[in-house]
Amino acid sequence: MSVSLQKTLHALSVRLRHFFHIISNIRPIVWIALYVSLIPIFAYFYSQLPDCQFRAPDGADRDYGAWLYYSIVTITTLGFGDYTPAHGLAQTVTAVEVMCGMLTLGFFLNAVGSMKSEIDVEAELEKQRRVHYAVEKEKLMKSIPGVMRNIKTFLAYCYAVTTPLSKRQGDTPDYNPQFSLDDMKDMALPTGLSFDMSKRPAVERLMKSASHTSLCLDSLEARVDLTLWSGLLDNCFAFVANWQMFSAVDSFGNISSDHVPEDVGELYHFIKENADIAMHLEEELTSLVKAG
Structure with a gap:
């Protein structure tokens, strides 16, 4: 086989595959509509042919209604035999209608098969999605208590x-989300919280808590597919990103009551943003627990 012939056959094969791909995507209702519409179209063609082209019983009607009847029994391949094509032109038109009917019916059945396959695939995908959601939700529910502890501790230090x-x-x-810079004047003093026995400066405890919370949320993102809960994913990402971009962490990580860093404004904005995110996370996780 020559190279040019191989290329021609390959190109033809590609075109045929493309054609049948398009055909397979046509809905069954379209093929049914086409199949039904062929009946009056061919009935019109039959009505335009001379009467001598057909054999019909004596006294049989030869109006459009009769040819509509003939078109129906022809396209459905019933062929009762009362009307028969007698000459070449009528035989040709009849054969064309039969072929069109068979092709249309074949494409209809193919479309039904394709639709069923799509339904089966979608059902399987939906089943997999449900299983995946159940697995990820179970992992999330197991992680929520630890995450909530970190968030509550972070908000307490805020x-x-x-x-x-x-x-x-x-x-x-x-x-209090409405705090001011003046309200932060005692951040270098111990927290005074009942669960904090360290007596370390409140801001230092906040930095450690923010670090732990960030690691916890980062770990949660790695272990659980949070794309199933987009709001939760966005808030986790925002908290971690804000913490990583907080450049003043070293200034406040080791602080004394007699020396407060000058970049308090950056800390102010960090607390404003991340405390708000933490409260949203707390609400989302609480609602998930309640929903079960």
Whole structure:
């Protein structure tokens, strides 16, 4: 076989595959509509042929209704035999209608098969999605208690840093998102929180808590497919990213009461943003636990 012939056959094969791919994507209802529409079209052709082209019983009608009947029994390949093509032109038109009907019916059945395959594939994918969701949710639910502990601790230290020592309530830390820079004046003093026995500066404890929370959320992203919970994923990513970009961590990681770093404004914005994110995370995780 010559190279040119091989190329021609290959090109033809590609075109045929493309053609049948297009055909397979046509909905069955289209083929049914085409199949039905062929009946009146060919009936019209038959009505335009001379009467001598057909054999019909004596006294049989030869109006459009009769040819509509003939077209139906022809395209369905019933062929009762009362009307028969007698000459070449009528035989040709009849043969064309039969072929068109068979092809259309074949394409219809192919479309039904393709649709069934699509339904089966979609059903299998949906089953896999449900299984995947169940597995990931189970992993998430097991991780929630640890994540919640880190978030609550972080918010408690945010409260300690943003609340003057005289106003702190060790048993009921309630972070106030509306705090000001003046409220952070005692951040170098111990937290005063009932669970914090370290006596270290509140801001230092906040830095360690932020680091632990960031690691916890980063680990959660690695272990659980959080794309199933887009809001949760966005908040986890934002918290971790904000912590990684917080350049003043070294300044506040080791602080003393007699020396407060000058870049308090950066800390102020960090707390504002990440405490807000932490509260959203807390709400989302709580709602997931309630939903079961």
